[in-house]
Amino acid sequence: MAERSPGTRRALWFVLSLVFAFLYIPIAVLVALSFNEGGLPTAWSGFSLKWYASLAGNAAILQAALNTLIVALVSTAIATLLGTLLAIGVEMRRQYGKGLEALIFAPMIIPDIVLAIALLSFFSMLNLTMGLHTIILAHVVFNLAFVCSVVRARLKSFDWSIVEASADLGASAITTFRRVTLPVILPAVIAGALLAFTLSVDEFIIAFFTAGAGRASTTLPMQIYAMIRFGITPEINALATIVMAVSITALTLSQRLNRGVIGQ
Amino acid sequence: MSEPRTLLAIDHLSKNFGRVTAVDGISLDIRENEFFALLGPSGCGKTTLLRMLAGFETPNDGRILLDGRDIARTPPNKRPVNLMFQSYALFPHMSVRANVSYGLEMERLPANEIRSRVDAILATTELVPFADRKPEQLSGGQKQRVALARALVKRPRLLLLDEPLGALDKKLRGAMQLELKRLQHEVGITFVIVTHDQEESLVMADRMAVLKDGRLLQCDTPHAVYEHPADRFVADFIGVMNFVPGKVTADGVLAANGARITGKVPAALSPGASAVASVRPERIRLFPSVETANRTTGTVEALAYQGLDLQLHIRTPLSPKPFLVRVTADAAGRRPVSAGDTVELGWDPADVRIFAE
Amino acid sequence: MRFTIVSPTRLRSSLLMAPALAWLTALMVVPCALVLALAFFRRGIYGGIEYTFTLENFGLVFDPLYAGIFLNSARIAGTATLIAVIIGYAAAYAISAAPRRLQPVFLFFAVLPFWSNYLIRTYAWIVLLNREGLITQLLRWFGYTGEPPSMLYTEGAVIAGLVYNYLPFVILACYAPLSRLNPELAEASRDLGASALTTFRRVILPLTVPGIAAGAVFVFVLSIGNFVTPALLGGGRFQMIGNLVYDQFLTANDWPFGAALAMALIAIMLLVLMTQALLADRAAGRAAEARGDADG
Numbered sequence: 001m002a003e004r005s006p007g008t009r010r011a012l013w014f015v016l017s018l019v020f021a022f023l024y025i026p027i028a029v030l031v032a033l034s035f036n037e038g039g040l041p042t043a044w045s046g047f048s049l050k051w052y053a054s055l056a057g058n059a060a061i062l063q064a065a066l067n068t069l070i071v072a073l074v075s076t077a078i079a080t081l082l083g084t085l086l087a088i089g090v091e092m093r094r095q096y097g098k099g100l101e102a103l104i105f106a107p108m109i110i111p112d113i114v115l116a117i118a119l120l121s122f123f124s125m126l127n128l129t130m131g132l133h134t135i136i137l138a139h140v141v142f143n144l145a146f147v148c149s150v151v152r153a154r155l156k157s158f159d160w161s162i163v164e165a166s167a168d169l170g171a172s173a174i175t176t177f178r179r180v181t182l183p184v185i186l187p188a189v190i191a192g193a194l195l196a197f198t199l200s201v202d203e204f205i206i207a208f209f210t211a212g213a214g215r216a217s218t219t220l221p222m223q224i225y226a227m228i229r230f231g232i233t234p235e236i237n238a239l240a241t242i243v244m245a246v247s248i249t250a251l252t253l254s255q256r257l258n259r260g261v262i263g264q
Numbered sequence: 265m266s267e268p269r270t271l272l273a274i275d276h277l278s279k280n281f282g283r284v285t286a287v288d289g290i291s292l293d294i295r296e297n298e299f300f301a302l303l304g305p306s307g308c309g310k311t312t313l314l315r316m317l318a319g320f321e322t323p324n325d326g327r328i329l330l331d332g333r334d335i336a337r338t339p340p341n342k343r344p345v346n347l348m349f350q351s352y353a354l355f356p357h358m359s360v361r362a363n364v365s366y367g368l369e370m371e372r373l374p375a376n377e378i379r380s381r382v383d384a385i386l387a388t389t390e391l392v393p394f395a396d397r398k399p400e401q402l403s404g405g406q407k408q409r410v411a412l413a414r415a416l417v418k419r420p421r422l423l424l425l426d427e428p429l430g431a432l433d434k435k436l437r438g439a440m441q442l443e444l445k446r447l448q449h450e451v452g453i454t455f456v457i458v459t460h461d462q463e464e465s466l467v468m469a470d471r472m473a474v475l476k477d478g479r480l481l482q483c484d485t486p487h488a489v490y491e492h493p494a495d496r497f498v499a500d501f502i503g504v505m506n507f508v509p510g511k512v513t514a515d516g517v518l519a520a521n522g523a524r525i526t527g528k529v530p531a532a533l534s535p536g537a538s539a540v541a542s543v544r545p546e547r548i549r550l551f552p553s554v555e556t557a558n559r560t561t562g563t564v565e566a567l568a569y570q571g572l573d574l575q576l577h578i579r580t581p582l583s584p585k586p587f588l589v590r591v592t593a594d595a596a597g598r599r600p601v602s603a604g605d606t607v608e609l610g611w612d613p614a615d616v617r618i619f620a621e
Numbered sequence: 622m623r624f625t626i627v628s629p630t631r632l633r634s635s636l637l638m639a640p641a642l643a644w645l646t647a648l649m650v651v652p653c654a655l656v657l658a659l660a661f662f663r664r665g666i667y668g669g670i671e672y673t674f675t676l677e678n679f680g681l682v683f684d685p686l687y688a689g690i691f692l693n694s695a696r697i698a699g700t701a702t703l704i705a706v707i708i709g710y711a712a713a714y715a716i717s718a719a720p721r722r723l724q725p726v727f728l729f730f731a732v733l734p735f736w737s738n739y740l741i742r743t744y745a746w747i748v749l750l751n752r753e754g755l756i757t758q759l760l761r762w763f764g765y766t767g768e769p770p771s772m773l774y775t776e777g778a779v780i781a782g783l784v785y786n787y788l789p790f791v792i793l794a795c796y797a798p799l800s801r802l803n804p805e806l807a808e809a810s811r812d813l814g815a816s817a818l819t820t821f822r823r824v825i826l827p828l829t830v831p832g833i834a835a836g837a838v839f840v841f842v843l844s845i846g847n848f849v850t851p852a853l854l855g856g857g858r859f860q861m862i863g864n865l866v867y868d869q870f871l872t873a874n875d876w877p878f879g880a881a882l883a884m885a886l887i888a889i890m891l892l893v894l895m896t897q898a899l900l901a902d903r904a905a906g907r908a909a910e911a912r913g914d915a916d917g
Contacts, residue, residue, distance in 0.1 A: 004718070015711050015715040016712065019708060020731075027734060027742070030741070030744070033748065082641040086642070089633075089641075093630070104645075106649065110653075111846035111886060117880070118652035119648065125655065138648065141644065144645070204849065224738070225740055240741040244737040251733075255729065346813065353805035355806060356828065357827045370813055370814030371814055415813075
């Protein structure tokens with residue numbers, strides 16, 4: 001790059017600081033307030049973990065957290081398996097139709113609200129009792145698409161001749177997959193799984209529509225939504241901080257495992 | 265013939281990036297209408313020097329005088345100097361014609377003048393049939409001509425070319441070398457070319473500067489640089505050279521095995537100092553018929569035919585590396601040699617150059 | 622290959638894809654087709670569905686009341702898109718101009734908030750904007766004594782929330798073509814006599830339009846179908862299509878109309894995506910060309 005004048009450079013740094021302030025101040029305020037003894041945004045009355053303690057004593061929140069974990073773990077497990085197989089299947093072919101591409105791409109761009117009402121209509125038409133299992137069925141839809149796209153990105157640079165080499169050396173298809181293909185794509189598979197896990201933990205609208213009635217299948221985002229609508233309580237700040245910490249950790253891990261995938 | 269006029273005077277120019285000195289006090293003159301080459305290995309500072317001439321880097325010290333006016337701190341868009349980029353840097357969203365007229369539009373010339381000048385340069389560079397194409401639809405050689413046309417149409421005082429032939433394959437390169445020479449002659453603009461290819465500068469340049477580690481080692485005509493390299497590095501970098509290490513004597517160099525190489529000793533070297541005597545491969549004769557001062561015997565290790573020439577690798581007691589000898593195929597035909605043969609070598613003291621080690 | 626009907630690779634590939642494709646078909650294609658079908662039925666008197674064919678639901682979409690909400694949604698989404706693109710492009714430009722080794726770090730931190738919970742990010746703005754929120758506190762601190770300004774539950778709050786939530790994606794989308802841009806193109810423009818501003822307008826901007834378009838489409842599509850942000854930051858006072866769909870399904874119990882609204886939403890989205898794809902196709906050649914050689 002050509003040298004920039006000090007004025008230009010200052011302007012660029014200024015823009016960057018403003019944008020990062022805009023992105024991080026709201027979150028930072030939230031995190032700070034979660035440690036505020038008084039719990040009110042009006043005054044800092046000292047550092048305290050009491051809102052975290054009160055979370056631990058809130059049965060509804062604990063139940064919601066457990067539900068979220070169940071949904072996220074099960075849907076991630078299914079989606080990782082199906083998504084990885086799909087990715088390999090697609091990339092094995094030298095050519096595939098636009099329809100297939102669109103079908104795999106659709107769950108990632110379809111508005112949540114549309115998928116949510118579609119599944120609600122579908123489940124109620126089948127007279128299916130809704131609960132955690134229907135949320136899981138729904139979450140697998142978009143999760144498998146994301147896992148698939150992450151694994152496909154890795155497979156794009158995969159040298160298929162090593163599979164042929166393995167077969168040439170006498171390995172069966174299964175052995176080749178286990179000893180050759182899987183080790184190469186494993187980081188991408190794990191990264192995809194972490195991404196799916198985060199998406200599932202954070203997903204609100206589809207869960208909200210497919211959870212059915214009753215507390216038994218409330219997930220954490222649904223609980224948060226209810227709490228926000230109810231009013232600002234210091235407990236939300238603490239809960240929000242924990243949820244953010246979990247998603248950000250999972251995503252940072254995913255990013256580390258699979259450089260640049262999140263950037264795609 | 266009148267004395268050639270100096271167009272560009274580079275005066276003690278220095279540039280450092282942090283603690284790395286890229287250009288270290290270079291001074292040289294570039295004359296009106298000449299084809300000048302800046303040559304050196306990668307990292308020698310030639311590209312930084314070129315970018316300072318174009319205005320993309322500001323020197324830390326020194327002056328760049330164009331027609332006597334210091335332009336070292338003039339922004340690139342205000343200099344009558346144009347650069348042909350190594351990547352060609354053609355605007356991919358514009359047609360060939362739009363690329364070429366861009367620079368004239370920036371001068372706010374009337375539309376009809378832009379049109380006629382663009383037409384003229386497209387004709388000169390044989391690009392008329394491609395005027396409406398986008399860069400992606402052109403071959404490498406055509407892209408290179410567009411880049412050239414785009415810079416030339418502005419009629420700069422000085423045209424800078426950054427490794428202009430680097431992206432072309434070898435065969436096209438040869439043709440383009442001559443083409444560039446022809447164009448330069450035709451448009452009468454001073455060309456400064458940056459290259460790491462010594463053969464290219466020998467073929468194309470009227471004068472050349474050899475750079476290393478940000479310093480100017482030698483600036484002269486290709487013939488002078490080839491025949492009288494300023495130091496051991498230049499001798500090695502330009503063309504092929506055989507070196508015999510040893511100690512300086514009154515009339516040459518005493519090699520490690522006790523052999524004497526006779527040649528003119530530079531005044532700067534005192535007897536006993538470490539030095540190398542050198543000789544070009546084409547100056548060495550096989551089985552010298554006349555008595556020559558410098559002789560040795562060696563064993564042929566390998567032969568390579570190169571069309572008219574025969575190149576031989578000959579192991580001699582004079583140096584750890586085998587001698588490279590080039591003889592014409594005719595001469596070789598008179599007395600054939602093959603690998604393993606023992607041969608006599610000889611060369612004139614006048615062809616010996618001696619450098620400090 | 623005349624003797625084999627299905628090549629073994631193709632067969633194996635189909636077997637691998639089958640479970641996932643079956644899942645997507647059963648739980649996305651069929652339900653969506655169902656919603657489409659639903660839109661052509663009549664609403665029953667007690668909220669159920671009456672299975673007689675009608676186009677009324679689509680007619681209702683164009684009823685001034687609902688068409689107004691569509692236009693309102695489009696305006697809010699459009700404003701949010703414009704603001705997000707301006708800020709996002711400026712940020713992406715600044716990141717692409719930063720020292721090479723810092724760029725991935727900046728990019729990572731620009732995207733990080735995007736991966737925290739959407740509800741929480743929206744909630745953070747309630748904390749900032751509410752009557753006793755941080756902004757009011759700041760005003761007081763600077764000596765303001767009047768009534769706290771009403772910032773929450775305004776259209777501005779909804780737009781701020783949308784911009785905040787989707788800005789990271791715009792930064793990413795704009796950074797991609799900016800970072801791939803061969804820096805020599807800008808230098809060539811300067812060398813040919815163009816000012817910095819002309820260079821930006823005639824070279825850099827046209828070559829990075831695909832990124833801007835991708836970012837803009839993303840923000841617009843997600844904003845226009847959004848229902849959480851208007852519900853939380855608009856306080857229910859600013860209806861957008863998403864809220865309308867939500868209401869038809871969960872409160873008004875008019876599923877056929879809700880389905881028609883959802884189809885209209887999808888239609889708008891497809892229109893926007895197709896326009897962008899068309900533009901991207903035209904720009905694809907340029908982008909490939911605009912990439913600098915990796916090791917040059």
